[in-house]
Amino acid sequence: MNAVSPICLTDLAPALRWSKSGDVCEILRHSRLVEGWWRSVPLPRVLDIAGPTWLAHCLARLAVEQWDHLTLDEFMPTLRALSVDMDEIAEPVRGAVLATAGSWEQLVAASPGAMRDWGYPDNCGLVEVVSMVMWRTVHPFTRDSSGGPTPSPALMIEAVRTIANWMPESAPEHVRSALAYLTSATGADTADSGDEPPQSPATRAIRTLRALRANRDDEAEPAEEVSRPARSARSSPADGVNGRRPRSSLLGPGRTLRRPAFGPPKALRAELRAEAEAAAAVPAPELVRIPAALGEHPLIDLLDRLFSSWGELxxxxxxxxxxxxxxxxxxxxxxxxxxxxxEIRSAQRTVEERLLQWLASPEGAPVTAHQRELSERLGVATTIDHLIGAHPDHPVEIPSLGTPLWRVVITLYTDRRLHDGWLVATDPHQLRWQTRQLVAGRPTLTEAGIRLAKLGLRPQALRAWLLSTPGVSLLDGYVVVDESVPLSPPAPSPEFAAHGAVPPEAAGSTTANGLPIRRRPSVVPPRQEPQLDVTTSPRCFRAPDGRWWHRVDVSADHLNGAPVTVPPGYATHLGLQPGRLLCLTAPGADLLVLVWRDQPAFDSLRPLLRRLSAQPGDRVFITVNGDRLDARRLPGADLTEHGPTSKALHLIGYTAPASTDEALEIIARRISEDDGALVDADHLLDLLTKRGDTDIVAELRPTLYAAH
Structure with missing residues (x-):
């Protein structure tokens, strides 16, 4: 089982938890990681993105520059349980540790402040030693299971930078690709250092000097051709002094690795410094950003004007x-x-209210018209790729937002949601079940397309939809259904209506901006007017403290982010009105949005359900006090050994044992505002039936008949 560890860097280095982001962001900032990643992103994910070399080097800098008063095992408590043999450390760090601390235990028990006074050899220093220790700390969270001596990330980063700095212009492409990989793997392009940036005047001077030398070498080439035979006759390049192989300048005593002298040769430094000063004296041309021509992307321009009028927050x-x-x-x-x-909560409320008002205004009419036309073109289900390619403006970023238009389009849809990579306008389980029913009998792909067009599936999505449906495959141009693959018919979902059952648009069936109003088919009985009293709303129960709770029967769709409807009476009790939204703060500071469009519903309760560790079949009871939402989870336990009365009480959130008469009194009090109301069994069953609590009635009725 490849489970991702939830440990963040603050769990590994507790000192980070109590530090301000501004104090450490200069060292821990990475172009591919979000701000404040050390508090939220799992450590294995960070290592996959930035690499252990970069992270170990950053931790070493933090330990040396900001927390040098802490011992290494206080800065990284996991070091106390980590035992390392000195033979597992690569040179030259191993020699430096043996010459100073003497052992691994003494090393991790010392602070960087005390280690500054140690006498290090010329080929290694404090940062190199500490970065090796940090490497051993983060290495268990990587996917690397290979052994080998522990390197020093600081030396690795410096070495990669030197190679990149002195890479000749004539280097082959595969060499440049290898260097790019090393640069990305070690984080040498993002780790902070005292070196000048790649486009600095010194770097330009170095490249200019290389070009001049290349010209001189080309001019001297004929003379070298004449003298080369004489040199080759005297000695071979492979021969060293006295016939021995020449000793590498990177190898020290005992063939240990010396620290390379990174940087230009000493003989060239004065010349390079003069070139750099001359280049710095020339003013660099000012870069002017040319804006995109207005009118090229009308939808982008329209939304950009809207978002530009908002504040930065x-x-x-x-x-x-x-x-x-x-x-x-x-x-x-x-x-x-x-x-x-x-301030974040207030800003999100403002954003959502402004967006709804703008979409309902004449200025937002082009966007709502685009949404309507796009819905008709894409059909009941489409892939993200088809959505992006449906309009030339979709992949274009909105300048003031930095977000492509297709992301905004998905968010603005009120009757569609993402499910397994598909943007669907109906219950996806119901749609897949209908698909298998319609393509039974081994039809051709063309015939299957005609059948599925009745469901609203468009030809461009036909093949991908069939292949993504369990038990359906394509064989020699025919659609084959494997009945052995289980796909049970889903229960009717109130959040969706079948696409094929939507009647043609008639007068008054669209909003002022042209958005379609979803209606039920004529064969379904007319929908009753919603009851706007919380006492007559299903799954709503009053606690002894006077607060009204609403029960949510958790399903797999809810865990995947599907909307969660609430009774209109309960929404009215919370102060919500049709066409408005209510922003609520859930446990953990998550923001939940209750919006009343065709019917009141939470856009999603997934953050809350995840925080409660809810599973399909659980019952979650929610209540609202002001702008704060509270929730309680009642696990979907096995109630087979419980009587019908206990099961009925479980549906209202009551778990204590009670007799039949006590249960009737409890239920009667929980569905009314009157604590002293007389309990009549038949009248109570009628009230529950009218409210829509038929599940409670189904549990109580056998008990009452048996009692009588």
Missing amino acids: ERAVASARLFAADPVSIRVLADQIQVEIG
Whole structure:
């Protein structure tokens, strides 16, 4: 089982947990990691992205520059349980440790402040020794199971930079690719150092000097051709002094690795310094960013004007939470942009309300028209690739937001959601079950497309949809269904309506901006007017303290982010009105949005359900106090040994044992505002039936009949 460790860097280095982000971000910043990653991103994921060399070097810098008063095993407590043989450490660090600390135990028990006074050899220093220790700390979280001596990340990064700095222009492509891999693997392109940046005047001077020398070498080549035979006659390049192989300048006594003298040769430093000063005296041309021509992407221009009118905080919230593929939590975002959590919540409410108002205004009509046309073109199910390619503006980023248009399009859809890489407008399980029913009998691919068009599936998604449906395959142009692959018919879902059952649009069937109003088919009985009283709302129960709780029967769709509907009476009890939204703060500072479109529903309860460790079949009871949402999870335990009365009480969140008469009194009090109401069994069953609590009635009725 390849489980990803949830440990973050703050768990490994507790000192980071109590430090301010601004104090460590200069060292820990990485272009491919989010701000504040050390508090939220699992350590194996960080190592996959940035590499252990970069991380070990950063930790060594933190230990030496900011926490030099802490011993290494205090900075990294896991070192206390780590035993390392000195033979497992590579030279030259091994020699430096033996000459100073003497052993691994003495090394990790010392602080960098005390280690500064140690006498290090010329080929190794304090940072190199500490970075080796940090390498041993983070290495267990990597996927590398190979052995070998422990290197020094500081020396590795410096060596890669030197090779990159002195790479000749004539180097083959595969050599450059190898260097690019080393640079990325070690983090040499992101780790901070005292070296000048690649585009500095000194680097330009070095390249100029190389070109001049190359010209001189070309001019001197004929003379070398004449003298080369004489030299080759005297000696061979492989011969050393007295017939021995020449000793490498990188090898010290005992063939230990010397620390290379990184940097230009001493004879060239004065010349390079003069070249650098001359290059620095020439003013660099000012770079001017040319904006994209207006009118080239009309939808981009329209949305860019909208987002540009928002404040910086609102745009940050929209980009990181509303339109992001993987929204960050409020707490992480607050750490990243250094604002209070309350300001993030307020900004998100403002963003969502402004967006809804803008979409309902004439200015937002082109976007809503685009959404409607796109829905018709894509059909009931489409892949993300088809969505991106459906319009030339979709892959284009909105300048003021830094987010491509297709991400905004997905967020603005109210009747579609992502499921296993598909954007679907109905219950995906129901759609797959209908697909298997319609393609039974081994039809051709063309005939299957005609059948599935009744469900709203478009030709461009036909083949991919069939291959993604369990038990369906394509064989020689025919669609084959394997009935042995289980696919049980799903239960009707109130969150979705069948696409094929939507009647044609008639007068008054669209909003002012042209968005379709989803209606039920004529064969279904007309929908009753919603009851706006919480006492007559199903799955709503009053606690002894007066708060009303709503029961959510957790399903797999809810865990995947499907909308969760609530009764209109309960939404009205919370102060929500049709066309409005309510932002609530859940446990853990997660922001949940309850919006009343066609019916009141939470856009998603996935963050809350994950925090509660909910599973399909569990019952979660939610209540609201002000703008805070509280939740309790009642595990879906095996109740086969319990009587019908206990099962009925379990449905209202009551788990204590009670007799039949006591259960009736408890249920009667939980569904009414009157604590002293007289209990009549038949009247109670009628009330529960009218409310829609038929599951409670099904448990109580056999008990009451048996009692009578």
